[in-house]
Amino acid sequence: MTVLALPRHHQSGPRLEVDLAAVAANVDLLARRATGELMAVVKADGFGHGAAAVARVALAHGATRLGVTGVAEALALRAEGASAPVLSWLNPVDADFAAAVACDVELAVPGREHLEAVARTAPGAGVHLHLDTGLARDGATPSEWAGLCRAARRAERQGLVRVVGVMGHLACADVPGDPANAVGRARFAWGVETARAAGLRPAHRHLAATAATLTDPLSHHTMCRAGAGLVGIDPSGATELRPALALTVPLVSVRRVHAGTPVGYGHTWVAPEATELGLLPLGYADGLPRSASGRAEVQVRGRRRALVGRISMDMAVVDLGPEGADVGDLVTVFGPGHDGEPTTAEWAAWAGTIEHEIVTGLGPRVR
DSSP states (O other), X not given: OOEEEESOOTTSSOEEEEEHHHHHHHHHHHHHHOSSEEEEEOHHHHHHXXXXXXXXXXXXXXXXXXXXXXXXXXXXXXXTTOOSOEEEOOOOTTSOHHHHHHTTEEEEEOSHHHXXXXXXXXTTEEEEEEBOOSSSSSSBOHHHHHHHHHHHXXXXXXXXXXXXXXXXXXXXXXXXXXXXXXXXXXXXXXXXXXXXXXTOOOSEEEOOOHHHHHHOGGGOSSEEEESGGGXXXXXXXXXXXXXXXXXXXXXXXXXXXXXXXEESGGGOEEOSSOEEEEEESOOGXXXXXXXXTTTXXXXXXXXXXXXXXXXXXXXXXXXXXXXXXXXXXXXXXXXXXXXXXXOHHHHHXXXXXXXXHXXXXXXXXXX
């Protein structure tokens, strides 16, 4: 197993490990499922797994391009030596587009304001026109789309931009068969035809992200984008991918308490019987969601143990039971689940959220 540790503390503190072999296996699968090219989306530091490392593995196992949100993320990839095509698709209108183009980064254009800013400050940029296909957030609305396409064609004729792609995003791809997906596919097909009618000939057309890559071939065009899937998360739950992240931490103290001992802020948990409590130097500032208090578990000495009381900013308390444990014993907060340890999917369920939030919410003390 190829492992990247971020950082190695010899277990004097939290240790986050990324199984790059798992990333490689996931990319292999996604590349086989994608009809055309596969863009590896490594935004948010590679979904908390290390953008540069995930990008290198993805490109070695079938991805041909990289995707991020802001220009800063794209420039960081270039600084790490990534030479593959990179697309940045979420930027304010005054972003440093010139720096992006100087590093051969392509840019998404969601409206006329962005088109004009890119043409003015970064002439010659390769752009992907972004159509809102049903989320009412990023991308041009259908009423704005034809005008954006005509303006992009004029800018293209003037040599100010190169329209190399058209992109969209599905609202409900995590629920295969949801009617909203058919609406999104139809709107995207209309958007591509409208662009062609304006005289544009984009080489790249991409709508599908991870869930649609795995479950909806009708949404595949010349390229699919996969982000969460690279690191083992399938939002649709239809495909078994390999989780790539593991978090361990040593116990910093152990104490024996009697029945009736209240624990933590607000005394939300009271020991029903005599037991041993262990202290983890890890809390919500490190990414353990406070909303999982009273439900979350960890693994100690091969056994599941409950976290008790409220998760606080820097600490969490585990009920070690009568068997107890020793100071310095390793506690597995989450992992792939092969040995019975909790997974990020379980943590997401305990917190009432999605895995994406768990893996991207890890704080800098465990990076």
